[in-house]
Amino acid sequence: MAAASWxxxxxxxxxxxxxxxxxxxxxxxxxxxxxxxxxxVPADVAAALVDPPSGSSGRYFNDHVRDAFDFDEE
Incomplete structure (x- = not known):
């Protein structure tokens, strides 16, 4: 994924x-x-969130992002 486009x-x-x-x-x-x-967050993790192997971005987020990286709320 490229720079910061939604x-x-x-x-x-x-x-x-x-x-x-x-x-x-x-x-x-x-x-x-x-x-x-x-x-x-590595680029491959971000890319997989957009096109997850399981077909569910929510499931991929829960399994690979939510508790794996530091975060803050904007």
Whole structure:
């Protein structure tokens, strides 16, 4: 994924994600409108969140992002 453009994902919990290659920051916009920034996320993890092997961005997020990286709320 390229620098920080929002990509809509198929999920009931996550609305969109944006990833910046240079800073390795992943931003996740949830369906409730909140946005969280995850730090130090590898590009392959961010790409898999947009096109998850399981077909579920929400499941992939829970399994590979949520408790794996430092984060803050924007």
């Amino acid at each position: 990509r809509i994902v198929s999920s009931s919990v996550i609305r969109a994600v944006a990833y910046d290659d240079a800073s390795r920051e992943l931003r996740v916009r949830f369906s409730n409108g909140s946005v969280y920034r995850y730090l130090g």
